[in-house]
Amino acid sequence: MFDFCISELKLQYDRQKWQVIQELMQQCDFVAMFENVCFVCDRPIKLSLDSQNQLHAEWEYALQFADDYGVYAYHGVGERPEGEKCTNDQYIKPGTKVRLPSTGEYGIVAHCWYSEEIYDYDCYVAFYGTSFPDEKTYCKPYIFRYTATSLEILEKE
Secondary structure (H helix, E strand, O other): OHHHHHOOOOOOOHHHHHHHHHHHHHOOOOOEOOOOOOOEEOOOOEEEEEOOEEEEOOOOOOEOOOOEEOOEOOOEEOOOOOOEOOOOOOOOOOOOOOOOOOOOHHHHHEEEEEEOOEEEEEEEEEEEEOOOOOOOOOOOOOEEEEEHOOOEEEEEE
């Protein structure tokens, strides 16, 4: 884009800055520029973006390198999962604290059963919002039904 604007459209530019950008693009294997950050690195083995081109991956690195260094990101926000991801055929005991990664809401499993409809475990979860209430706060939860695999186990009862 810079090259087109300078070479084809003949826009005014700072020659020194343009030379630095050209050298950077020629010498580096990978350059990803975003609004407030720029990644410059040598050959990442994985780069995952969401539909808004923000770094994003659930339960794994969004950006990973051959030496196994990586960056967790959830819709552009650096965030490593807090707990253990549920796997297929995993029963969750009622009373277990969980988090729904897709919304960031916290809850407690009220009931879990094997569902013939989905061939996996299904749960009723009492959600409290983006945090658990403290002992002094009275908060009515709202109950939703989710498959066990969509939940993250925070603390087993």
